[in-house]
Amino acid sequence: MTSSADGRSRKRLTPHAAKNRQGWDYFADWFESTFGKELARHGGMSWGSFHVPERRLRLFGDLRGKDVLELGCGAARWSLALSRAGARVVGLDVSPRRLQQARELVKRAGANLRLVEASAEAVPFPARSFDVIFCDIGAMSYADPYRTVPEAARLLRPGGQLTFCTESPIRMVHFRSQKSRVSSRPRRNYFTMHRIDLPRTVHFQLPYGEWVRLFRENGFEVERLIEMRAPLHPRSKFLTRQELRWARQWPFETIWSVRKKDGPPRRQRASGKSVSESALRLSP
Numbered sequence: 001m002t003s004s005a006d007g008r009s010r011k012r013l014t015p016h017a018a019k020n021r022q023g024w025d026y027f028a029d030w031f032e033s034t035f036g037k038e039l040a041r042h043g044g045m046s047w048g049s050f051h052v053p054e055r056r057l058r059l060f061g062d063l064r065g066k067d068v069l070e071l072g073c074g075a076a077r078w079s080l081a082l083s084r085a086g087a088r089v090v091g092l093d094v095s096p097r098r099l100q101q102a103r104e105l106v107k108r109a110g111a112n113l114r115l116v117e118a119s120a121e122a123v124p125f126p127a128r129s130f131d132v133i134f135c136d137i138g139a140m141s142y143a144d145p146y147r148t149v150p151e152a153a154r155l156l157r158p159g160g161q162l163t164f165c166t167e168s169p170i171r172m173v174h175f176r177s178q179k180s181r182v183s184s185r186p187r188r189n190y191f192t193m194h195r196i197d198l199p200r201t202v203h204f205q206l207p208y209g210e211w212v213r214l215f216r217e218n219g220f221e222v223e224r225l226i227e228m229r230a231p232l233h234p235r236s237k238f239l240t241r242q243e244l245r246w247a248r249q250w251p252f253e254t255i256w257s258v259r260k261k262d263g264p265p266r267r268q269r270a271s272g273k274s275v276s277e278s279a280l281r282l283s284p
């Protein structure tokens with residue numbers, strides 16, 4: 001069931017996507033055994049580390065008959081759930097091992113789901129193929145937004161929706177890359193934040209204002225920005241007490257939901273310029 005546009009897509013991988021591919025092949029089994037059960041809660045439809053159910057946030061409307069793409073689907077629990085809700089779903093991931101896990105779950109569910117091995121930065125589908133593109137701590141955390149946001153704009157039909165849960169910018173300012181832990185003091189410059197290298201993976205994050213600029217430049221309107229806070233009595237297999245306390249005071253994750261406008265995008269400037277440039281421009 002996995003598409004074999006794979007060979008071609010793999011050749012197009014950026015160096016950071018290739019590193020994330022290797023990294024996620026390495027982490028896949030640990031990730032499944034640690035988080036698989038939690039991710040299956042709420043019928044596989046919950047957002048972020050605190051598993052806030054979709055039925056509470058209602059980010060998706062009626063998906064019956066809609067074309068939906070998940071960027072970084074992992075074992076494809078979300079994709080499976082949305083296909084049960086009546087959508088035609090494509091689950092895309094860069095890691096062959098994670099897609100193997102997805103194939104097993106899809107087979108067990110007897111579902112009709114297309115799985116594609118490719119990077120979210122270069123999706124092997126024609127323009128205007130989808131009504132909804134989404135992920136939950138998926139490829140939008142690991143791929144370069146200067147590539148994925150224009151790619152989503154290309155792939156969505158007018159009026160289409162891009163919705164994703166990713167780490168919050170504030171969390172990434174406090175993120176200790178070597179330990180993969182959130183620290184109580186800031187670790188990097190907010191304004192210049194973009195690529196964050198970990199030993200086995202690469203993350204990406206931008207300042208809030210830069211996200212908004214990038215969305216608008218690519219013809220999106222921001223509809224919702226949800227800032228995820230740890231519940232009062234959180235349970236976590238992975239986060240430390242200090243991190244859980246931190247996540248009561250600061251947004252741990254962010255859900256962006258943006259919609260592609262009907263008209264052509266309003267180009268303000270060439271994409272791919274450095275974040276520090278916009279910080280400079282906005283400085284008093």
Ligand SMILES: C[S@@+](CC[C@H](N)C(=O)[O-])C[C@H]1O[C@@H](n2cnc3c(N)ncnc32)[C@H](O)[C@@H]1O
Nearest residue numbers: 024072074075093094095119120138139142143
């Ligand atoms: C934290 S996992 C979450 C996946 C999913 N939400 C789940 O519940 O299993 C992140 C996923 O993003 C995928 N990923 C990372 N970089 C990617 C890229 N450039 N394109 C597509 N997928 C990517 C990884 O292989 C991994 O499966």
